[in-house]
Amino acid sequence: MGEGRCSGNSTNVITMLILCMFVFHPKMICAEIFTVGDGQGWSFGVENWPAGKTFKAGDTLVFNYAPALHNVVKVSAADFNACVPKPLSGSTVFTSGADRIVLVKGTNFFLCGIPGHCGAGQKIAVNAI
Template identity: 30%
Template sequence: MADAKITACLLGVVVAFLSCTEATNYTVGGSEGWKIPSSAGSYSDWASQHTFEVGDILVFDFDSSDNDVGDVTKEDYDACNTDSPFTVLSTSPANYSLDTAGDYYFLCTTAGHCSQGQKLAITVTEPPSGPTSSPPGSPPPPSPTTGATTSPPKDIADEFIAFLWNKTVAFVR
């Protein structure tokens, strides 16, 4: 009886852990990566094919000799103004964590690249069952994750679940 309770408890922990680490990594532009696109609307087409939620991560994969990633205001995005990005990510691949709901705007700051379509606008929404700590419509603060890619959280989750599962099996026995 006690074993069953412990098992149920551990399974609950597993479910809770799963639901709070469900993040998706999106490689911007898919296999094309982040560069001057073949057609000007490529990145808006790409964005329209995905639903971005708080906790997801954008991965910009680019040739860093000639490209970078700046997160900018809507005004700078619309005008391709590359002079005042909040942050510039210059090491590829660059991970950008989507920590809050709202609109995000990116462009390449290399002269002429934005006007040739190397720009991205996305809207990030709260997950359906997620926490609603930030009020709707609040602007997202810049929150880049620079530098080398670390192992994705999913791997850690898998390891943790395997660990808990082994414990659960041990209790049942």
């Protein structure tokens, strides 16, 4: 009994597509999810939270907080150091209370834009390799 025209080829095509996904999208496969501040969430005093952790481009940071009290702003290094909540070009002020932000290669700077919060340590610098 002969095989149908596509019976062997369709399995090979699917296998090749899956292999291509692994080869061409390794960041998606290996990306990790980190909850900023761990159980404390995005709050005061999280400035040292990234210490000792290894981050890669494509990893996701989850910022959990009460939206009525905080927000998240991705900023430049200068604005981070000066606690100026000016969003990077193409970015926005995040206000959902459960924000998920994908890291880009290099240092990613985040702070809370509510007056006084950045100065109280609600900011983080995360270096992604």
